[in-house]
Amino acid sequence: MDGLPTLQGLLKQLQRVPYLASKNLYRVANHFLSMTPEQLEQFCRQVREAHERLIKCPRCCAWQEQTGNCQFCSSPKRDHRLICVVETWYDLHTLEKSGGYTGEYHVLGGALSPLDGIGAEDLSIDRLLRRIDGSCNEIILAMNQTPEGEATAALVARALRNKSIKITCLARGVPVGGTLEYMDRLTVCKALLERRDF
Numbered sequence: 775m776d777g778l779p780t781l782q783g784l785l786k787q788l789q790r791v792p793y794l795a796s797k798n799l800y801r802v803a804n805h806f807l808s809m810t811p812e813q814l815e816q817f818c819r820q821v822r823e824a825h826e827r828l829i830k831c832p833r834c835c836a837w838q839e840q841t842g843n844c845q846f847c848s849s850p851k852r853d854h855r856l857i858c859v860v861e862t863w864y865d866l867h868t869l870e871k872s873g874g875y876t877g878e879y880h881v882l883g884g885a886l887s888p889l890d891g892i893g894a895e896d897l898s899i900d901r902l903l904r905r906i907d908g909s910c911n912e913i914i915l916a917m918n919q920t921p922e923g924e925a926t927a928a929l930v931a932r933a934l935r936n937k938s939i940k941i942t943c944l945a946r947g948v949p950v951g952g953t954l955e956y957m958d959r960l961t962v963c964k965a966l967l968e969r970r971d972f
């Protein structure tokens with residue numbers, strides 16, 4: 775790429791995108807270079823708008839529009855006796871898409887991972903403890919069945935031990951090491967329906 779500093783710059787930015795496999799860098803760069811100016815403008819505007827307009831719900835930490843209310847915390851149609859604790863907002867969307875859950879959520883913001891420098895203080899456990907009141911009678915721990923997810927579930931359960939509240943977790947209908955993100959709808963519904971005491 776010598777003599778093409780602009781292309782080098784684009785590839786360098788793409789390299790900083792986590793989860794983008796390096797073997798796909800050139801394909802993604804090619805996709806951007808092939809866009810019409812209008813498509814590029816629309817893409818950039820959407821990223822900027824999402825960045826500017828989405829905030830985390832102060833109660834459950836799910837994304838919400840800056841100008842609106844959280845669709846989960848404020849909905850009278852949801853079952854406010856249940857709180858399902860998930861690692862990330864995309865796990866929340868997997869559960870939501872399954873159609874098998876109508877309670878509230880709590881997004882921790884990740885899982886314990888000493889290697890990545892993520893400790894208990896980086897997760898929204900304090901916020902979870904603060905929001906639990908008399909109206910909630912069950913907490914479902916829906917962390918991923920990975921070592922990090924299981925350590926996180928144990929940590930949350932320990933933090934909740936003085937709350938005299940029922941704590942359950944998803945049934946093990948999923949392969950060990952499985953993450954919610956890649957589960958199909960029926961498996962998610964089954965894991966929720968057959969949840970067991972933690």
Ligand SMILES: [Zn+2]
Nearest residue numbers: 831834844847
């Ligand atoms: Zn909320």
